[in-house]
Amino acid sequence: MELTPPAVSRVANSSLGMLGVLGSTTYGLEAGGVSGRVGAGLAVLGFAWLAVRGYQLGVSCASGQVTVRGFFRTRVILREAITEVTAFPALRWTSAGGRRHWTPMSALMIADGEWAGISRSKRADIARLRRWVRGTRH
Structure with a gap:
């Protein structure tokens, strides 16, 4: 996705x-x-x-991991490590060593004065991401 x-x-x-x-x-x-x-x-x-x-800003979800492409770095996070998709929007996740992280998703940030259609699209993408993250929870 x-x-x-x-x-x-x-x-x-x-x-x-x-x-x-x-x-x-x-x-x-x-x-x-x-x-x-x-x-x-x-x-x-x-x-x-x-x-x-x-x-190229964006978020890709495939093979049990999320790839967040930002302005300066790209981060790959395992779906199982994600604890929350925040409203900012950002991913809260925990590394294998137990360290907690926060990764903002610049591509999905909603700006003041942004066209309504673009804001709707971003909100829908955040909702899709939340559903995808919950998809592996038992």
Whole structure:
């Protein structure tokens, strides 16, 4: 099961990175020195990476595990380890060693002023995730 926001929301998630690419490219083209251009080039790479990650935000559920793709990291959590799907939304889970964790799901966060259709879609995805997590409880 793939839980991703609608395409318009995915584009919005990547917009910060895209704006950074444009700004860094503009700066690099106008920079006079080598160090300014190298710095701008590195910034372009970083912002491009952020734009791609923003577009790929999502949650995948398969083979008894949840994969949460965030802006900076991807985490794989066993379904049996999950203790709660919070309203934030985030996953509360316990590692094999007994340590408690909290993993936010950026792709499913509902923003103030967000279009109603996108918010409904995210709420439905959170509900689907809750049902999927409960599916293995006996």
